[in-house]
Amino acid sequence: MGLIVTIIVGFIVGLIARAIMPGNQSMGLIMTTILGIVGALLASYGGAVLGLYPAGSPVGWIASIIGAIVVLFLYGLVTKRR
Numbered sequence: 001m002g003l004i005v006t007i008i009v010g011f012i013v014g015l016i017a018r019a020i021m022p023g024n025q026s027m028g029l030i031m032t033t034i035l036g037i038v039g040a041l042l043a044s045y046g047g048a049v050l051g052l053y054p055a056g057s058p059v060g061w062i063a064s065i066i067g068a069i070v071v072l073f074l075y076g077l078v079t080k081r082r
């Protein structure tokens with residue numbers, strides 16, 4: 001059950017991050033879900049490193065969205081066509 005919830009939350013976080021981030025991000029449903037999941041993981045481990053909350057604690061929606069926006073920004077830099 002936890003995996004299904006992670007996928008659903010990752011999808012919602014990815015959608016919100018894509019809506020907030022300006023520009024055209026041509027991603028499918030799977031990439032949007034992966035974006036949200038990776039953003040939440042980045043927020044979780046990044047917050048633990050910065051001492052914002054203990055390691056392994058679940059992060060909130062805002063931190064997950066911010067993490068997904070950072071991942072989306074980095075994804076845009078890597079896949080930028082010249």
